[in-house]
Amino acid sequence: MLDSSGxxxxxxPPGRPTTETKQIRARDLGIPFEGAPGRFNAITDxxxxxxxxxxxxxxxxxxxxxxGPVRTGVTAILPRGHASLNDPVYAGFFSLNGNGEMxxxxxxxxxxxxxxPMIITNTHSVGVARDAVIAWRVxxxxxxxxxxxxxxxxxxxxxxxxxxxINGFHV
Numbered sequence: 001m002l003d004s005s006g007x008x009x010x011x012x013p014p015g016r017p018t019t020e021t022k023q024i025r026a027r028d029l030g031i032p033f034e035g036a037p038g039r040f041n042a043i044t045d046x047x048x049x050x051x052x053x054x055x056x057x058x059x060x061x062x063x064x065x066x067x068g069p070v071r072t073g074v075t076a077i078l079p080r081g082h083a084s085l086n087d088p089v090y091a092g093f094f095s096l097n098g099n100g101e102m103x104x105x106x107x108x109x110x111x112x113x114x115x116x117p118m119i120i121t122n123t124h125s126v127g128v129a130r131d132a133v134i135a136w137r138v139x140x141x142x143x144x145x146x147x148x149x150x151x152x153x154x155x156x157x158x159x160x161x162x163x164x165x166i167n168g169f170h171v
Contacts (some may be wrong), residue, residue: 012053018171039041043077050081063165071163074129075120085142088113103130104154116142116153122164123157125171130155 025041028115038045053075059068079089089115093105093127103126108114116137121129143149161167 028155048079048081048083050078052076052078059165065165066168068165068170069163069167070165070168072125072160072166072170073120074125074171077118078116079114079118082140085116085137085140088115090114100157101126102154102156104152105124107152108154114154116151119153120158121155121171122160124165124166124169126157127154128169128171 027037043049044051053073055073056070058070063069080087088111090112091108092112093102093108101123104114115134115152119129119133121157130153133155134151137143137151137153142151
């Protein structure tokens with residue numbers, strides 16, 4: 001069935017899965033990679049990389065916008081850890097289908113660099129997370145005294161609306 005624009009109407013998301021499945025990694029499928037995974041096969045196996053997170057969980061029952069239930073959070077990846085806030089790392093950007101927001105990618109594509117932390121949060125918290133990264137970098141000495149310093153943080157989103165009161169702005 002098509003709508004007036006000739007597209008299929010948006011469908012409701014499928015119900016939550018009721019069974020758990022083991023996540024298959026590319027190496028398990030025989031896809032070759034150079035090198036070997038680290039001890040934990042995790043991003044934190046890379047020397048200097050630090051990862052932090054905050055998980056917000058509160059409320060039960062039926063959704064009440066602004067009250068919950070809340071099931072969201074923020075993840076921060078610091079490519080060079082806290083030791084160097086202004087030492088960029090090489091970076092690139094690729095969009096598979098154009099769906100999903102990620103701030104700061106224009107600068108990554110133009111310069112090939114990423115400075116400071118990269119953040120992942122829910123769709124409606126991208127803006128506040130971006131602003132918080134800039135404030136955090138200023139507070140922790142990333143801004144120099146010339147007042148020429150600027151920041152275009154990379155903040156990516158994931159939609160957690162099935163689990164979370166996404167319109168309650170809890171981050």
